[in-house]
Amino acid sequence: MGDSTPLLSVRDLTVTFPTRRGPVRAVDSLSFDVLPGRTLGIVGESGSGKSVTSLAVLGLHTGAAEVTGSVTLAGRELIGLPERELNRLRGRRMAMIFQDPLSSLHPYYTVGEQIAEHHRVHFGSRRAAARERAVEALGEVGIPEPRRRAGEYPHQFSGGMRQRVMIAMALACEPDLLIADEPTTALDVTVQAQILELIARLQRERGLSVVMITHDLGVVARVAHDVLVMYGGRAAEHAPVDALFEAPAHPYTRGLLDSLPRLDDHDDTPLRAIPGSPPSLLDPAPGCAFAPRCSRAAAGSEEERARCTGERPLLGGPEGHPAACHFPAYEGVAS
Ligand SMILES: Nc1ncnc2c1ncn2[C@@H]1O[C@H](COP(=O)(O)OP(=O)(O)OP(=O)(O)O)[C@@H](O)[C@H]1O
Ligand SMILES: [Mg+2]
Secondary structure, eight states, rough: OOOGGEEEEEEEEEEEEEETTTTEEEEEEEEEOOOOOOEEEEEETTSSSSHHHHHTTTTTTOTOOOOEEEEEEEEEEEOOOOHHHHHHHHTTEEEEEEEEEEHHHHHOOOOOHHHHHHHHHHHOOOOHHHHHHHHHHHHHTOOOSSSHHTTTTTGSSOHHHHHHHHHHHHTTTOOSEEEEESSTTSSHHHHHHHHHHHHHHHHHHHHEEEEEEEEESSHHHHHHHHHHHHHHHHEEEEEEEEHHHHHSSSSHHHHHHHHHTTTTOOOOOOOOOOOOOOSSSSSSSSSTTTTGHHHHHHHHHHHHHHHHHOOOOOSSSSSSBBBBOOOOOTTSSSO
16 A cells, blocks of 8 residues: 555544633544645634644643544554653654744753753663754754754744754654644745745655645645645645645635735735634534635525525535535536
């Protein structure tokens, strides 16, 4: 089966937070695969459940969150695994980088010490060897003079360089899966492009699988092979990146694409954001969560609108490009 066997397989993942106002279902019956050496982009607006999904994959939800469904890494079920086992897998098989590297780096230790310590914890390597590995890792992510910079503290690095440090730390243990949650959101566009190029290069060179979480379809276009569009904690559309950009099936995806800035935009072209606001997760409407904001639903007949607002659409349609919409715009299909 080789490369067609998924490295990561997520099935019916559901994450619920009990709150004083009632249960919040932040992720609802989500399923996806990540193949070896491929990058899956997960996109959606703020609050659509992207981070909750990635934390669930890594087993990082604590206490109150109720997590059900299945998450397998190389065939091994992670949900329900004891914390000690999960800890071993995190770092050695899967690693994560976040939007804000400062929150994951300790201010009082040099970056070299922190990467070395991370390596020692996961591999039991000797201090000198771990230290060497840290310098090497800093070099691999394009930090100039890695030996000297290994002796510096996080605040001595720029935002982009700090994100490189985080990537070096994540990759020092040679994981199979890298989960990147908005890794470039806090960076200016030039540095953003450099970091994305770095992740794409490491992905190619090491045959890494990557989950790239972002609210920005532009980021997805640069690095992803496949895309999962999330809305209100559910999958709205799932497709290879070219198919998604050429023929978005879900009106929400269409809306996201329309809100991308274009090369031929003039300075005075207003940003075409999708009107309306994200759905409430506290008491979800019975129908399609996107219906209140959907131009397709608004343009439909009374009967069609009743279907959109009354009946929840299931993920369906052509294999390889399903969408959760009653009236998806598949190419060549009247909708
Ligand atoms: N511990 C928690 N308790 C209650 N609700 C939570 C908790 N963590 C997350 N949520 C809710 O789950 C929903 C999804 O959150 P999540 O952080 O996954 O969104 P996101 O897609 O990553 O958004 P962003 O783009 O802003 O990072 C949000 O409505 C959020 O308020
Ligand atoms: Mg998030």
